[in-house]
Amino acid sequence: MNTPGIPDYADERAAKFFRRVFIGKNPGNKADENGYLMSWDSRHEDLEASKTHGSNYCAYCGNRPYPIQPSSRGYDVTGHMCICADAINEVEINRSIEKLKNEHISEIHKLKMSKPKACDDVKRKILESHISRDSYYLDKMLKSVL
Numbered sequence: 260m261n262t263p264g265i266p267d268y269a270d271e272r273a274a275k276f277f278r279r280v281f282i283g284k285n286p287g288n289k290a291d292e293n294g295y296l297m298s299w300d301s302r303h304e305d306l307e308a309s310k311t312h313g314s315n316y317c318a319y320c321g322n323r324p325y326p327i328q329p330s331s332r333g334y335d336v337t338g339h340m341c342i343c344a345d346a347i348n349e350v351e352i353n354r355s356i357e358k359l360k361n362e363h364i365s366e367i368h369k370l371k372m373s374k375p376k377a378c379d380d381v382k383r384k385i386l387e388s389h390i391s392r393d394s395y396y397l398d399k400m401l402k403s404v405l
């Protein structure tokens with residue numbers, strides 16, 4: 260990418276994590292010809308922590324990852340994400356794994372719900388047969404005692 264404010268090592272999928280901010284056309288600043296600079300959007304909803312060495316360097320490219328902040332206002336940093344291709348691949352793969360897990364859980368739930376239900380008529384017939392058999396033996400025992 261060759262956009263003011265976005266580093267050269269950034270993957271093109273990282274563009275959505277930057278906002279266009281007007282800073283004016285002052286000589287020496289990094290703004291484009293219209294006075295705009297791309298600025299990191301630390302509260303973008305698709306941000307997710309990528310693998311780092313410590314929390315200071317990307318495990319894939321060695322550049323400094325960008326901070327992630329919660330959508331609510333405040334200064335908390337909840338993690339760091341790099342914008343190189345491998346870091347974005349990692350985040351997308353993690354997201355796919357999570358999606359597959361949820362679909363898997365949902366499919367298992369659907370299968371469990373589609374299992375045949377125990378039949379109350381069968382249960383009643385089983386109980387009736389036990390009762391009649393037990394009463395036959397009870398009668399027999401009573402007759403032998405009396």
Ligand SMILES: [Zn+2]
Nearest residue numbers: 317320341343
């Ligand atoms: Zn990286």
